[in-house]
Amino acid sequence: MLRLFEISKSNEEVINIIKNREEENLDLVDTVSKILKDVKDNKDKALRKYTEAFDKVKVKDLRVSENEIKKAFKSVEEDFIEALKRAAENIEKFHEKQKSKDYIISEEDGTYMGQRVLPLERVGVYVPGGTAAYPSSVLMNVIPAKVAGVKEIVMVTPPSKAGGINPYIAVAAKIAGVKEIYKVGGAQAIAALAYGTESIERVDKIVGPGNTYVATAKKLVFGKVDIDMIAGPSEILIIADDKADAKYVAADLMSQAEHDKLAASILLTTSVEKYKEVVKELKKQVEELERKAIIKEAFKNYGMAIICPNLEKCKELSNIIAPEHLELMVENPMELLGKVKNAGSVFLGYYSPEPVGDYFGGPNHVLPTSGTARFFSALSVDSFVKKSSFIYYSKEAINREADKIILLAEKEGLTAHANSVKVRVIKE
Amino acid sequence: MLRLFEISKSNEEVINIIKNREEENLDLVDTVSKILKDVKDNKDKALRKYTEAFDKVKVKDLRVSENEIKKAFKSVEEDFIEALKRAAENIEKFHEKQKSKDYIISEEDGTYMGQRVLPLERVGVYVPGGTAAYPSSVLMNVIPAKVAGVKEIVMVTPPSKAGGINPYIAVAAKIAGVKEIYKVGGAQAIAALAYGTESIERVDKIVGPGNTYVATAKKLVFGKVDIDMIAGPSEILIIADDKADAKYVAADLMSQAEHDKLAASILLTTSVEKYKEVVKELKKQVEELERKAIIKEAFKNYGMAIICPNLEKCKELSNIIAPEHLELMVENPMELLGKVKNAGSVFLGYYSPEPVGDYFGGPNHVLPTSGTARFFSALSVDSFVKKSSFIYYSKEAINREADKIILLAEKEGLTAHANSVKVRVIKE
Incomplete structure (x- = not known):
C-alpha cells in the first residue's frame, strides 16, 4: 500500500x-492546431461545428443567459450555496493581501521614475464540464482576477447533454463575479478566447484546468495570450x-x-x-x-x-x-x-x-506540481496584473549623465543610442 | 523613411x-534537442565537444578564474567602470522597491494562514558573446536576482577566440555580483544550466538573451527549470x-x-x-x-x-x-x-x-515585445522569487467548518477529500 x-x-x-x-501527448499537436486554425478563420461557425461533433449537442445561444443562472440557483441546495459563499469570502480575504503597489522615486533634480501595477483588461477562465464539475476551481481561478481588478472575466465551459450549463458551475461563477459565460469547451473554446469570434471577444490571458486537448491548445496559443501553468x-x-x-x-x-x-x-x-x-x-x-x-x-x-x-x-x-x-x-x-x-x-x-x-x-489551490515548486508559485493576484515602468529625466539630469550613457552605448557599438543622448546635450 | x-x-x-x-525557426528543434540530450548524458565532455565545434576553441578551465577577472578590470577603461558602477547603483535602487512582503492573517480561534516570498536558490544568466557584447544586459539580468535574495547567480557566456572572456562582460558580472562564470555558450550552455554537469550545477531558472539556438533550447527545457520571456x-x-x-x-x-x-x-x-x-x-x-x-x-x-x-x-x-x-x-x-x-x-x-x-x-530594459505588454511585464525582482502559502487550522476551526468543507468535497464527488475532514471531527 x-x-x-x-x-x-x-x-x-x-x-x-x-x-x-x-504522459507525453505530442501527437495531439496536429489535431489541436487544426482546430485552432479553423476557429481563427471560421469563428462561431467552427465553434458550433466542434460542439456538435465533440459534445454531441446543438447549442442555441453560446452565451449563458441571466435566466439560466437564476434557474441554476433554484436547482442547487441552499446549504451548498451558503458553503460556497463562505469559501469565496475566505478566498477573497486571503488574496486581498497579495495586491502589489505602484511606487515612485523622485529626485531633487526633477527626475522621477516608478512602476505602475495594472490589471489585465480581459481574462478567460476555462472550466471543465462533464461528470466531474469543480465549482471550487471556479472560485480559485476567478477570485484572484477579480481582486487584481480585472474588469472583464469570461468563463467558457462545455455544454451539458441538454445544451445547458452545469448548475453548480453556474452558481459558483455568479458568486465569484463572472458576468459572461459561454457554453463551449475543448480546444475550440481556447481558440475562441485567444483569437476572438463574433460572439466571444478575445482575452489577454487564459487560466483554468482542462483535459489534454485543452492543455495542448493553451500551450499553442501561449505568446498570443498569456496562460497559467500547465498542471x-x-x-x-x-x-x-x-x-x-x-x-x-x-x-x-x-x-x-x-x-x-x-x-x-x-x-x-x-x-x-x-x-x-x-x-x-x-x-x-x-x-x-x-x-x-x-x-x-x-x-x-x-x-x-x-x-x-x-x-x-x-x-x-x-x-x-x-x-x-x-x-x-x-x-x-x-x-x-x-x-x-x-x-x-x-x-x-x-x-x-x-x-x-x-x-x-483562503489560499489558492492552483499550485505548482511535479517538483516545480522549486521555481513556480500558486495562482495569485500577481497572475492577473502587468507591471509597467516609467521614467522622466529632467533637462538637468540628462545633461549631467549624458557622458556616462553615451560611453555605455558606444562600448556596445550602439551609436544611434548614443546619438539620441548627444542631440539633447546643451553645449555651453 | x-x-x-x-x-x-x-x-x-x-x-x-x-x-x-x-521568423519561425521550428527546424532548429531537432538540432537543439540532440545537443540537450548529449549534454544531459555526457555532461562536461559534451560541453567541451560543442565548444570546440562551434566556438572553434579548446577551453582549459570552463570556470573563469579570479585572476581572469582581475585582468579584465585592468584592460577596461576606468571611466567605463565608473559609468557601469553608477548604472548598477541606479538599477539596484529602482528594483529594491519591487520586493514583495510575506504576510499572515490570524484569527481568534487560533487559525492562521499566509504567504511567504522565497528567493529562488540558484539562477543562471546567459550572456551572448561574440562581437556585440552587452554589459548593460548583464546588469539588467543579474541585479533583480541579487535584490530578490538569490544566493547563487551563475553566468554562462561563450569563450572568446583565445579561450578567454570578454573583459567588459567580466567587469559587468563582477560589479553586478556574479560569483560563478563559465565559458560556454549556445544550446549546450542552456543544457548545462538545466541538467547540471560535473562542473556546472543545475539551476532553478535561466534568464538572458541569446540567438535562436539559445532561445530554442530555453523553450525546450522550460518546465524542467523556469525561463524568462523569449524576446x-x-x-x-x-x-x-x-x-x-x-x-x-x-x-x-x-x-x-x-x-x-x-x-x-x-x-x-x-x-x-x-x-x-x-x-x-x-x-x-x-x-x-x-x-x-x-x-x-x-x-x-x-x-x-x-x-x-x-x-x-x-x-x-x-x-x-x-x-x-x-x-x-x-x-x-x-x-x-x-x-x-x-x-x-x-x-x-x-x-x-x-x-x-x-x-x-534604473528600470529594467528586459521588456515585453511585439504587443505582449498587454499581459507580460518587465523582468523584475518578482521574476526571481516563488511564493508559498501556509495554513494552520485549529481543532476548533476544523470542527466548526467541517460540514461546509465536507459538503463542497462531496458535491465534487471527491469523497476521500471529505473523509480527511470527517476523521478529524470530534463527536459530542
Missing part, C-alpha cells in the same frame, strides 16, 4: 518517480512525527490519491511504528471510499514512504522533492515552516488536512 | 505588421505633440531601429508638420550613424507614422499596439501616463530618450 524506500542522501529514486509521471499530476507529501494520528495521516494520503492514478502520496516519518500504523489505517479506510479503485492504483505506483532519523532529514528530502502540497503533522509545525524552501502550499499541524486548502481556507 | 498610414479605428494593418515580424523583435512608439523637437524624435526612432532589421519604429503625432520635419531629420541624421544600413532596412519595413486628430487618439492606438518602449514627447506627459494601459516601459517628456532606460536610469 505504501512502498518503503531506504533513506539515502538525495533519494533520487523517489524524485525520479515523482517527476516522470507525465501536471498532483502530489502530497506528509511529514509526520510519532504523535501524529495515523488515522489522519492515512486519510490525507488518500485524499490526494483519489484525484487520479498518477497522483503521488509520500510519507516521511521519524517513526517505523507510525509507518506501520498508517499502512494498517490505509487498508482499513480505503475500503469505505467510493474511489477506492483509483486510490489503490495510485498507491501501487506512487505511494511511497521513507523513515528518516529525524525531522531535519525529513525537511531536507521534502525540499529536494518540492511537493505541491506539504503537510507538517508535527508538534511544532511553525518551527519547521521556516526551513521549508520548496512547496506549493504548506498545511500545518494535525488539524489542517489538505481539503481545507482545496475548498475553503 | 517613415511610411505614413491612414488613421482608422484600430489601425489593424500597423498592428499586424508589428506582430508578424518574427521577439523590439519596438519603439513615440507620441509627439507639435512642441516636440523633431531632432530628438528622429534620433530616438533610430536608436531602436539600429538593433536589427526587424526592429519597429512608430511615430504617432498630432501634427503633419512634425511628421515632415521628423522625416527630414531622419534623412539627415542617419547618414552620420555607423549602423545606417541596418537602420535604413528596419525603417523600410517597419518605420511607420500615423497622424492623429488629438493626443487622445494617439493614446488609444498606442494601447492597442502595446509597445515595448513608449515615449511620450508631449508637454504634460504625466497627465497622459494614467491613460496608458499597455506598454513595457514609458519614457516621459522631451529629455528621456529610451537609452536612459536601456543603460542607466
